[in-house]
Amino acid sequence: MIREAILGIGIAVTVFCGYLGVNVLPFTLLIGLLFGISVLVEKRGTVSAGHREQAASQQVEFDNIGGQETAKRELMEALDFLRHRDKIRSLGIRPLKGILLTGPPGTGKTLMAKAAATYTDSVFVSASGSEFVEMYVGVGASRVRELFKKARYLAKKEGKDSAIVFIDEIDVIGGKRGGGQGHQEYDQTLNQLLTEMDGMQTTSNPLVLVIAATNRVDILDPALLRPGRFDRQIKVDLPDKEGRLHILRIQTRSKPIADDVDLEMIAKETYGFSGAQLESLTNEAAILALREDKTKIETRHFRDAVDKVLLGEKTGKRPSxxxxxxxxxxxxxxxxxxxxxxxxxxxxxxxxxxxxxxxxxxxxxxxxxxxxxxxxxxxxxxxxxxxxxxxxxxxxxxxxxxxxxxxxxxxxxxxxxxxxxxxxxxxxxxxxxxxxxxxxxxxxxxxxxxxxxxxxxxxxxxxxxxxxxxxxxxxxxxxxxxxxxxxxxxxxxxxx
The missing domain is CATH 1.20.58.760 (Peptidase M41)
Structure with a gap:
């Protein structure tokens, strides 16, 4: 959109200057320079998006996600609409347009979205809500269009009939509209997302499913949450004791654990920990063992790691x-x-x-x-x-x-x-x-x-x-x- 504006204004100014008899060469060089900069900016955005897609293409399976058995079961049931499309078509069921994952930070919402792509054998394209909004009006809406277009293109290129678009922190662009002129860019971006999810600019093949994540579902615009947009809301909450034990077992598979380590007791002691905190806990325990030049991680390393995750590293304070x-x-x-x-x-x-x-x-x-x-x-x-x-x-x-x-x-x-x-x-x-x-x-x-x-x-x-x-x-x-x-x-x- 910016390139078209520069080109249109440049042609108009050049013609007008030529009509007045003014030398148009400086104006032509300036317009060419601005046009070239806009092309480089767009290419840079495309390259960075390509890096994200490549990183997101790593295979993540639901078996690698612990502590969210209920959420996984509900999500897999919703994803079966993509896997068994012929069966649901015979029953006259409309395909799902979107799935909203809600819950505290660090509970595994992004991992579940990646596992959904593996489970359905779909192309996975990801973006953060903050990437769509800039000071230039129309940039966010344009990036939403490009995101969906890219998902359909990659699906066709890889011979797949479905693609998953994952939008993290959707509350950045999905907040309630009507905030005044200062929120015009946000409103345009959200309107474009609503249009894409309605299917007005998409085809049935490849089918694009939107998965979004947020921990602020209360501020989302009602238009996003109505049936036909985000048809499912799945709560990805903090894990219970059995969930924490499952996560600890997954995170310690590749780590040498001493015989005295009781993972069940550690799971009991880490009430309120998210999956991300438990991953950090096992990593910090391994670091503490490395500092002492130990070949195995012992119970005291895990206990010190719990304190470090809760309160931070020991400080240099020296009380009297x-x-x-x-x-x-x-x-x-x-x-x-x-x-x-x-x-x-x-x-x-x-x-x-x-x-x-x-x-x-x-x-x-x-x-x-x-x-x-x-x-x-x-x-x-x-x-x-x-x-x-x-x-x-x-x-x-x-x-x-x-x-x-x-x-x-x-x-x-x-x-x-x-x-x-x-x-x-x-x-x-x-x-x-x-x-x-x-x-x-x-x-x-x-x-x-x-x-x-x-x-x-x-x-x-x-x-x-x-x-x-x-x-x-x-x-x-x-x-x-x-x-x-x-x-x-x-x-x-x-x-x-």
Whole structure:
């Protein structure tokens, strides 16, 4: 479109200058230069797109994707419309136009789109939503046309009767229209995509299926989500424990693992990890083994890698001995409360600074939870407040290190109120007066703080002793902590 505009304007200016008797040679050279630059820009875009297509042509199969069994099954069922076209035609079924993959980042949406191309033996062409939008009006719409044209061309060239166009981050161009003149380019790009998906510019052979990915489905234009455009929405969510175990087994196939490594325990300890984080976890564990010149990856390498993925690399911070002692007391407060609320939940205690954290207690859920009772939420609040309470118990004062803990406890108290689990009973959160909400949150926090003080008081002497050991050793496993905790409980029973 830019080339045509330059050529048209150039011819008009040249004719007009010739009519006035002005020397047209400089204008001709300038127009030729601009035309040549536009050609080079277009070729550069074509070459870069070709690189993406070549990289995307690597074979990825559904067996190589772990932790998404439900999403894979739903996607494969939708893709059978491409594989068994004669059968669905006999039943009068309309072919699918688009499949939308939604879910958090790092869950495998792009891998599933590549596996879809392998599963259906289709040409795979990919692009990101941000590649379609530039400051020049019409460029995005032109690139959408070129993307679909290229998919059909490659399918015919390779002798295939279907092609898959994958658009990552479709929310960039698929947002709701009507945002004003500043969004005209976005609107034109989206309109062109809608037109292509309607089939007005395509043929039935080769059939082009659009697969898009986003984690912001709420901002997409309704026209994209109607039947006939994206006919299927498939949720690609964070993996559960079995899914994480499957991913870990896939990622450790080519890695030498020591006999003491229990992948099932690692899967249990990595609640909330995405597939990308689990891949990074196994890679970081291998790097840690390499640093120590080990031939196999051991359990401690995986545990350190979990901490690194969660918090980052160890920093060069060097807290003073007094600060280290306070951090150790703080983390032991968290650990005691966690073990008292949920026995067996403490996996690792460390006071080695990582990222913005001076210390950390990693907890392990007994199972992946999706619903929480009032007792469970109050237990989490005790764990959050226990660090500051332990500091006050030992030192007689608190520090600024508990600010994030207080924020977490406040959010949990707010959840109690909005879910109808507080003393206010069932409430309408939107119409609840802010003063009433704040007062109830303060009441809940004060009550939980008092319970936490009663919980930690019997362990005062034990915390003072164990904190000195933790300062010397820097970290402690969950098993070692539980042995100490059982001894403390046994001693209290004997005194009673």
């Amino acid at each position: 001995p007094e600060e280290l002692h306070r951090v150790a007391v703080h983390e032991l407060g968290h650990a005691i409360a966690s073990e008292a609320v949920r026995p067996g939940s403490v996996a690792h205690i460390t006071i080695a600074p990582r990222g913005n954290a001076l210390g950390f207690v990693r907890q392990v859920p007994h199972h992946d939870a999706y619903l929480y009772t009032k007792d469970q939420l109050e237990g989490q609040m005790k764990v959050a407040l226990a660090g500051a309470v332990a500091e006050e118990l030992i030192f007689g004062n608190r520090s600024t290190g508990a600010s994030n803990d207080f924020q977490q406890a406040s959010n949990l108290a707010r959840t109690l109120v909005t879910c109808g689990l507080s003393g206010l009973g069932i409430v309408d959160a939107e119409n609840l007066q802010q003063s009433v909400l704040d007062e109830e949150i303060r009441r809940i926090l004060a009550e939980i703080e008092k319970r936490t003080q009663e919980l930690l008081s019997p362990y005062k002497t034990g915390i003072e002793q164990l904190s000195k050991r933790l300062v010397e050793e820097e970290s402690m496993s969950g098993e070692s902590f539980r042995e100490w905790f059982k001894q403390q409980q046994t001693g209290q029973l004997a005194l009673a």
